[in-house]
Amino acid sequence: MDKNKMTPGLAAPGIHMRKFFCVIFLILTAAGNAFAAAPAPQSATLDAARVSYNDETGRASAEGGAVLTYGGATIRGERIDYDVASQKARALSLPGGSVTLESQGRSVAGDALEYDLATGEAILTGTRSALAAGDGILRISGGEARMLPYDLAAEQGLVKKNSAEVSYVGMWDDTSATTCALDHPHYRLETKRITFIPGQRLIASKPRLYLGNTFLFTYPADYVVQIDRQRHSLMPYVQHNQEKGLGVGFSGAYSWKSGFLDLGAAYWGKQGFEGMAGIEQNFGSAFTVEAGVEYSWDEEWSEKIFRPRAALRYEWGGWQAALRWARDEYIEEQKNPFEIFRGRLDRKPELTVFTPWVKSPVSQFSHLRLSAYWGEYLEKTPFFDNSAARYGAALESRGEAPLGDVDFFWNSRYEIWRYDKSGFGQEVAWGMAGLRYKLGAGELCSGYEIRAAWGESPMNWDDFTKVSRLHQKVRFPIGKESFVVVRGSYDLKYSMVDEVVYGLQWITDCMKWELLYRDDRTAARKDRINLSLALLAFPDTPASFGEFRDTDPFARPRK
Numbered sequence: 001m002d003k004n005k006m007t008p009g010l011a012a013p014g015i016h017m018r019k020f021f022c023v024i025f026l027i028l029t030a031a032g033n034a035f036a037a038a039p040a041p042q043s044a045t046l047d048a049a050r051v052s053y054n055d056e057t058g059r060a061s062a063e064g065g066a067v068l069t070y071g072g073a074t075i076r077g078e079r080i081d082y083d084v085a086s087q088k089a090r091a092l093s094l095p096g097g098s099v100t101l102e103s104q105g106r107s108v109a110g111d112a113l114e115y116d117l118a119t120g121e122a123i124l125t126g127t128r129s130a131l132a133a134g135d136g137i138l139r140i141s142g143g144e145a146r147m148l149p150y151d152l153a154a155e156q157g158l159v160k161k162n163s164a165e166v167s168y169v170g171m172w173d174d175t176s177a178t179t180c181a182l183d184h185p186h187y188r189l190e191t192k193r194i195t196f197i198p199g200q201r202l203i204a205s206k207p208r209l210y211l212g213n214t215f216l217f218t219y220p221a222d223y224v225v226q227i228d229r230q231r232h233s234l235m236p237y238v239q240h241n242q243e244k245g246l247g248v249g250f251s252g253a254y255s256w257k258s259g260f261l262d263l264g265a266a267y268w269g270k271q272g273f274e275g276m277a278g279i280e281q282n283f284g285s286a287f288t289v290e291a292g293v294e295y296s297w298d299e300e301w302s303e304k305i306f307r308p309r310a311a312l313r314y315e316w317g318g319w320q321a322a323l324r325w326a327r328d329e330y331i332e333e334q335k336n337p338f339e340i341f342r343g344r345l346d347r348k349p350e351l352t353v354f355t356p357w358v359k360s361p362v363s364q365f366s367h368l369r370l371s372a373y374w375g376e377y378l379e380k381t382p383f384f385d386n387s388a389a390r391y392g393a394a395l396e397s398r399g400e401a402p403l404g405d406v407d408f409f410w411n412s413r414y415e416i417w418r419y420d421k422s423g424f425g426q427e428v429a430w431g432m433a434g435l436r437y438k439l440g441a442g443e444l445c446s447g448y449e450i451r452a453a454w455g456e457s458p459m460n461w462d463d464f465t466k467v468s469r470l471h472q473k474v475r476f477p478i479g480k481e482s483f484v485v486v487r488g489s490y491d492l493k494y495s496m497v498d499e500v501v502y503g504l505q506w507i508t509d510c511m512k513w514e515l516l517y518r519d520d521r522t523a524a525r526k527d528r529i530n531l532s533l534a535l536l537a538f539p540d541t542p543a544s545f546g547e548f549r550d551t552d553p554f555a556r557p558r559k
Helices: 017-022 150-155
Strands: 024-026 043-047 050-054 059-070 073-083 088-092 099-103 106-110 112-116 121-125 128-133 136-141 144-149 168-178 187-197 201-204 208-211 214-218 223-226 235-241 245-256 259-268 272-283 287-298 303-316 319-336 339-354 366-380 385-403 406-419 425-439 442-456 467-477 482-491 496-507 511-520 528-535
Touching: 043 073, 059 088, 073 112, 099 112, 099 121, 106 121, 106 144, 128 168, 144 150, 150 168, 235 528, 259 287, 272 303, 425 467
Parallel strands: none
Antiparallel strands: 024 043, 043 059, 050 059, 059 073, 073 088, 073 099, 088 112, 099 106, 106 128, 112 121, 121 144, 128 136, 136 168, 144 168, 168 187, 187 201, 187 208, 201 223, 208 214, 235 245, 245 259, 259 272, 272 287, 287 303, 303 319, 319 339, 339 366, 366 385, 385 406, 406 425, 425 442, 442 467, 467 482, 482 496, 496 511, 511 528
């Protein structure tokens, strides 16, 4: 046994027995650990290769792989000094080394640490921390970190006291954050302060975005990552389309624990200002209320109008229901390459119900879902208005079966619609099946889409037509992290290529940049250019620099 290592009941040669009390002692006041306040007195143990105690000052010092344990917290460093009277500890590291604070399966590291056992507050300088966020790890470095129990943070006004489930709050000053694991990350956010509430959200105060060492811009507001409800914060964008010209603006959300405020604004060279605002608020774990308004250009009427909307949603155990109301919602339906319906739609209101996805009894790779609908609608065009009520049901199926390097996938939907006007009704069957397969570092996808429709609707926007199309996608590398994507579709009924999408991708370990150009060869001529950035830790919330969202028929469905 190492005679210099202090253990209960033993004293190293040359150390007075009174000095042994620095090794294990009882703190007679209720205290907290680094991440959660403890409700009762705890014992603290100081262990190292060399331990000394000064009974005149009441201070203990440990050097050489020092470890201080208290409650559920463990502090490690080259040297730890502890003051018995103030119940404060300070840990230091050697040059190139680090001190760590561990508790409840989490840890933070840095150059030096000050820890108050009485309050559970810790201050760490030269921070190097890794936090679970989204589907990845957020790495925070530099500056000073403050860890304190949630109740203490609420008392000091740093957070609102509205969650008994959160044990601590982390705050970093003058630091940078990234999900990139490299020593020189591809991107980073630099900010004066980051606030982290585990399992809920991370808030970066007006951060500056860097790509490598190149400064891009400063966020106009706090960047909020809502961990359990992934929404991206405000992002600028630039886009061009034919009817509006060149547009610049921003879009994104400001989140809080039970909801978010969605905002967007843009100025277009041909049409001027457009904007939108929406709010979503959760009540309990099942009910959500939504409301919003959009002020946007209407090509058919050659004017800008307000488009209000509202909804009540219910989600429980995979079941979903929604009651939606909308006025003057813009509708564009491509009937065929040469015929397009454009108009406005009032939903007054519309009720939808979805069952959970369940595994098919026929195939382990397939899942099924039922849905039901009822609604009253008013469609508007510059030439006529038309109203009707309808109800219906649908059966959906989707699946993917791996076959070595090839994945066979399918999606299908069968719908039945009935209307309040005599002689009208529809049945619609839609399906798409295809293959995804690897070509070295590249990828090749092929698919066939078909839709059959029987009957007729009294309205134009939901009057379904027959579709028969082939889809093809090729993705091949042009560098270590760079790819070219070409995707197109061929209309078999009209014997023509109706859409081609060209793209450049830069994919790293932490993010994906994508520049897309869509060549629309139908009568709509909706050509689009879009640049988007997706952080791979948050795949469901791409930060888009354009309003256009590409619809890839080969994209895997969200879980």
